[in-house]
Amino acid sequence: xxxxxxxxxxxxxxxxxKKNVFYNDEQRKDFIKSRFNADSLxxxxxDELNLMLDYCKGVINDIPLVEPMSSAQEFKIKELWNIKAxxxxxKAFELFILNRTSKNIKNLTKVEAKNVLIAxxxxx
Numbered sequence: 001x002x003x004x005x006x007x008x009x010x011x012x013x014x015x016x017x018k019k020n021v022f023y024n025d026e027q028r029k030d031f032i033k034s035r036f037n038a039d040s041l042x043x044x045x046x047d048e049l050n051l052m053l054d055y056c057k058g059v060i061n062d063i064p065l066v067e068p069m070s071s072a073q074e075f076k077i078k079e080l081w082n083i084k085a086x087x088x089x090x091k092a093f094e095l096f097i098l099n100r101t102s103k104n105i106k107n108l109t110k111v112e113a114k115n116v117l118i119a120x121x122x123x124x
Contacts, residue, residue: 010050013053037109
């Protein structure tokens with residue numbers, strides 16, 4: 001089973017078990033946004049999905065909140081990209097972020113944004 005299939009199975013298991021802890025989809029979406037800074041289950045990494053499944057099954061009681069990337073971090077990432085990148089296209093920028101974080105720039109946490117800034121700073 002490859003990673004994509006495994007991720008799909010985890011999402012199905014979460015969908016089955018979500019009724020144990022969430023009254024409706026809006027509550028679940030708010031929880032995902034506050035804990036993983038993701039808009040949907042598809043935006044989450046496999047380790048995050050495993051954590052979410054454990055929460056839905058009652059294995060763990062809570063998942064700590066994450067801090068989303070600040071607007072200053074987003075500005076700095078874009079600024080450094082425009083200074084350091086050879087290929088300044090939007091597609092190249094999105095691929096750079098995706099390769100380092102497996103997320104869209106709008107879904108980065110403070111820690112992930114910091115790591116992107118470090119990678120950009122190391123670019124020659």
